[in-house]
Each structure stands twice: as C-alpha cells, then as structure tokens.
C-alpha cells in the first residue's frame with residue numbers, strides 16, 4: 477500500500493463468508509490501513525465483535541445509536557475521514573438497501589453518509605445471485621459509482637459449486653489497493 481495510513485471502513489454483512497472478512501481485516505491492517513469495522517446484526521451470527529476488535533485494534537460498530545462510543549451517531553463518525561468502505565460480504569439485502577437508498581441499519585445509513593469510494597464484494601448462493609432483482613441492484617450500484625470485486629465461481633456453503641462465492645481476501649485487498657493507486 478503506497479500511503480500507509482489509509483482509513484478503511486470494513487462493513488460486514490450477514491453471510492457465511494463473514495469468516496473470510498476476519499482475515500481480510502487482518503490483511504488490511506498488515507498492509508498499513510487503519511481499519512474500522514461495522515457489523516450488521518446478522519453478521520454477528522457468523523463472527524463476533526471481539527474477533528474484529530482484536531484484529532483491527534479498535535472498537536467495532538454495530539448500531540446507529542451508540543451514545544457512549546459514538547455520540548454524534550456511528551454513521552457520522554465512521555464516515556468522517558474514511559478513504560474507502562469495503563462491503564464484504566455484501567449480502568443481497570445490503571445490495572438492495574444501497575440501491576434503494578434505504579437507511580434502516582448502521583451499514584445502509586453509513587453508505588448514504590459516505591463521501592468515499594465504496595468497494596463491494598458480494599457473496600450469496602448462485603440462485604440468489606442470478607435473481608433478476610439482485611442483478612438490477614448490482615447494475616444500479618455500478619451506475620451509482622460503486623466498485624465491485626467478484627463474486628467468483630466455486631464451492632458454496634450450500635454444498636454446491638456455482639457463482640456467488642466471495643472473492644478471496646487478498647483479491648479484495650488488491651482491488652482496494654488499485655482504487656487507492
């Protein structure tokens with residue numbers, strides 16, 4: 477990474493690939509980024525806040541309303557000074573909320589607040605990924621200026637192979653570096 481103190485928000489959605497985002501968090505930190513992590517409620521079913529707090533060295537944001545840690549609002553404080561938001565895994569639900577401009581949880585509210593580029597790493601079953609509604613949302617987000625990495629084809633947790641697998645952490649890191657450069 478050329479500039480060693482890039483501020484990255486890693487937004488983690490509720491997909492099984494969230495476990496790979498813990499590794500991504502570590503790789504971002506090792507590459508010199510300052511990483512703040514935001515988790516959806518669903519994401520916390522897959523990976524705990526303690527994992528991301530330890531890997532990032534910072535408290536983890538999970539709620540819009542957090543007056544002790546973020547008196548101005550978590551979305552305001554996370555967006556301030558952010559150079560890049562990486563959404564990994566980006567669930568079908570998050571893609572839909574971003575495309576609609578819906579703001580009913582921390583990550584969707586943060587998306588609207590951000591002035592920085594957004595890198596989206598979708599992950600879902602092939603059936604979900606191929607659904608017309610999901611593809612419409614992806615197209616809308618591309619038109620809105622979001623950057624995408626993946627998904628790739630391969631083994632999916634629903635025990636099939638197909639398209640919808642989240643890109644590997646190092647691929648996402650490389651896509652982030654390309655945006656920085």
Ligand SMILES: Cc1cc2nc3c(=O)[nH]c(=O)nc-3n(C[C@H](O)[C@H](O)[C@H](O)COP(=O)(O)O)c2cc1C
Pocket residue numbers: 488489490491492493516517518519565566567568569570581599600601604
């Ligand atoms: C075991 C399990 C795995 C899931 N994996 C995914 C996934 O990979 N992608 C996805 O879009 N939704 C997945 N879901 C469904 C989401 O968790 C659900 O749509 C949730 O509302 C997403 O919320 P969020 O976007 O706020 O995290 C999964 C659900 C379960 C129970």
